[in-house]
């Protein structure tokens with residue numbers, strides 16, 4: 001590394017420390033003793049929720065299916081405390097929320113009044129009480145570009161030449177078998193859960209057999225067709241500038257995910273990732289996956305295991321949640337002292353069949369919308385910037 005690059009790195013570290021100090025100061029100003037930004041920076045050495053070297057058995061497989069399903073339905077339960085604005089008869093809840101982007105044709109809301117109330121309450125509380133929790137694949141990344149499907153974290157590896165042709169065919173076969181099940185709204189979560197565990201487990205076993213090298217990941221991501229949604233820069237930058245923590249909770253592959261956001265220059269110190277991380281041997285060759293498997297139907301268990309993160313953010317009782325599957329609604333299950341939650345769901349595929357269940361589950365549904373325009377507008381509104 002030349003001296004110019006070293007200087008750049010040191011400058012970056014200084015800037016990041018300055019930023020952390022600013023966030024800590026801001027947070028202390030707004031709330032008692034909160035140092036979430038610093039805590040986040042410390043916890044940046046990411047691993048999945050169960051930690052390195054833990055049991056690889058699936059969380060969902062260990063919990064009863066009914067617990068998982070209870071989790072999913074709890075997220076949809078109208079009695080769940082979702083807004084502190086409820087029950088207040090103040091005129092501020094009657095204010096009209098002026099967010100032009102909510103009139104886009106891709107936006108659907110079952111209860112716009114309720115969205116209005118939640119947004120007003122979250123704005124009144126200010127950005128120091130906000131945290132954002134987001135899924136990654138097909139939520140922060142695009143579902144399609146120029147009519148072609150974009151890859152998930154898994155697909156980025158699966159498509160690449162570092163996997164043998166035979167293995168690629170097997171992985172494709174798994175995708176063709178299990179993806180239709182993932183998005184099939186005629187099947188219950190109970191029915192789908194063991195099949196999802198089967199998919200992830202088989203795919204990870206195949207990837208491990210391929211002796212993937214850690215050193216190859218950066219190039220694989222660079223050469224891939226992975227694409228963050230339009231407006232992603234504003235999204236990440238805005239959260240960083242306003243010191244709002246972002247938890248990316250993904251059933252994808254953490255090492256690949258991190259590389260995607262690092263190469264996009266948005267892996268700021270306010271970002272924490274919980275995902276499936278690869279375990280490399282001393283020569284940098286993939287030998288296993290770390291910790292407990294995260295798949296789309298055990299995010300509740302993952303969230304509940306992640307209590308330390310949520311405790312550090314205990315004064316951030318307002319949550320903006322972004323997802324693309326109903327299981328993503330459980331990502332906030334470990335949040336302590338939840339006051340308000342606004343959920344935004346990207347409905348990318350099988351739109352007609354799934355529209356109603358998404359409307360029943362998410363506050364704001366974005367139908368075939370490849371951009372971050374709406375979340376960005378909502379963030380600007382809540383943070384007042």
Ligand SMILES: Nc1ccn([C@@H]2O[C@H](COP(=O)(O)O)[C@@H](O)[C@H]2O)c(=O)n1
Nearest residue numbers: 135136137152154155200203250251252
């Ligand atoms: N072998 C696999 C397994 C899963 N997927 C997709 O990954 C997505 C999970 O990631 P999130 O960031 O959305 O939690 C999920 O939607 C699966 O379709 C895959 O492509 N290959």
